[in-house]
Amino acid sequence: MVAEINDFIIYLREIKKTSKNTEVSYQRDLMQLASFLEQxxxxxxxxxxxxxxxSYILHLEKEGKATTTISRCLASMKAFFHFECKEGRIQKDPAELLKAPKVEKKAPTILTVDEVNSLLSQPGGETPKELRDRAMLELLYATGIRVSELIHLKKTDVNLSIGYITCRDEHKERMVPFGKVAKLALSAYMERGRVYFLRDQESPWLFTNCNGKSMSRQGFWKIIKFYGDKAGIKADITPHTLRHSFAAHLLRNGADIHAVQAMLGHSDMATTQMYMNYTQGEDLRRSYTGAHPRG
Incomplete structure (x- = not known):
């Protein structure tokens, strides 16, 4: 099966133009399947x-794999065997009728405004690293962009004079505003921090690691984890936590849900509606606590 898997990966890369992450994920899932089947x-x-x-899906369940992991493996199998069927290598698609396990949706982790303020205040010094880290955290909370969008921002994607960034993906681009606090943090970083990391090199990337190369997802995850621990925040903070908090706080303070949807880049309103449900639940809880004799 290895040769067929390699052909499928080439198809994903050259015809479907999928991302490198998707390609690596499919290949890993399918090679693990091939190893199991060979046994x-x-x-x-x-x-x-x-x-x-x-049998393979049951094997994954017995190993204690998360439902999301099993669902992803199933998606890889379905895509692969559909391709094999289309290519005429098999007569019948064995994965066609397989059902994905139900994924339990976890409520997003949303920080309070005080927790966000505490987190963002942690890189408080004037070293190049603290200037960079503060600018990244402020911009992430100010715009609600994804961490992948944050680390792939180019210097030319930032318009400091009007307070906008431009985010792009394979299909579209969107402009997202940011406020004065993020603007001050970005200005300080671009004036006094970025040049330190580049060391006379040229780089299109807005944020770089200590070697002047583009920041990785793992690198930024470590940054936000470090400052979350330093702030004493008990919640399990990830880069997506600030995106969740951005949306919930905007809606809580009366922002138009369509505007929030546009800023987040959601194609489906139902995804943005999740944050509205959260804010309504919090309002109900406060009303109950304030009014009930035993609240």
């Missing part, structure tokens, strides 16, 4: 059946 004596793609794929 069962199945080495050829046309010998794979629905029963053998079901």
């Amino acid at each position: 069962q004596g199945i080495r050829e793609v046309d010998k794979v059946t629905k029963t053998s794929l079901t």
